[in-house]
Amino acid sequence: MQGARPMELVPDSRGSFRMPIVTVTRRLRFNAAHRVHNPSLSDAENTRLFGKCNNPNWHGHNYALEVSVRGPIDERTGYVIDLGQLRDVVEREVIDLTDHRNFNIDVPYMRGINPTTENVVVAMWKVLAPAIAPARLIRLRLWETENNYVDYEGE
Numbered sequence: 001m002q003g004a005r006p007m008e009l010v011p012d013s014r015g016s017f018r019m020p021i022v023t024v025t026r027r028l029r030f031n032a033a034h035r036v037h038n039p040s041l042s043d044a045e046n047t048r049l050f051g052k053c054n055n056p057n058w059h060g061h062n063y064a065l066e067v068s069v070r071g072p073i074d075e076r077t078g079y080v081i082d083l084g085q086l087r088d089v090v091e092r093e094v095i096d097l098t099d100h101r102n103f104n105i106d107v108p109y110m111r112g113i114n115p116t117t118e119n120v121v122v123a124m125w126k127v128l129a130p131a132i133a134p135a136r137l138i139r140l141r142l143w144e145t146e147n148n149y150v151d152y153e154g155e
């Protein structure tokens with residue numbers, strides 16, 4: 001009978017059929033202040049390494065966080081995950097604790113961590129991966145400026 005299985009099915013390696021695996025991404029924006037500083041180095045070394053981002057009295061960035069989830073398309077909804085629900089989780093777990101805050105002082109998941117973009121994205125992963133499960137977080141992309149972003153995939 002035609003239509004007994006969804007049109008979208010793709011062959012798998014064993015010769016049967018399954019729903020396609022798709023990556024979906026939600027972007028969220030926030031603003032935050034920081035000072036990139038390693039207290040175990042001298043002031044001169046901090047200035048040399050971090051430049052403007054070592055400014056003692058902080059400075060801000062307009063960040064964008066892209067959250068990517070990968071999985072099979074759900075037959076009933078046609079979604080991998082409801083992006084509205086994904087947004088709600090990310091806002092609750094990360095954005096609400098971060099937006100208009102200072103990474104060095106205010107943000108609980110960054111306590112004691114030098115807030116480079118690399119360190120921020122890893123700290124966000126540790127919070128988000130379990131919160132998003134059983135959906136599978138596969139990448140966080142954190143933009144610090146229009147030209148600079150970092151990717152983390154849980155390694």
Ligand code: NI
Pocket residue numbers: 034036052053059060061
């Ligand atoms: Ni900076």
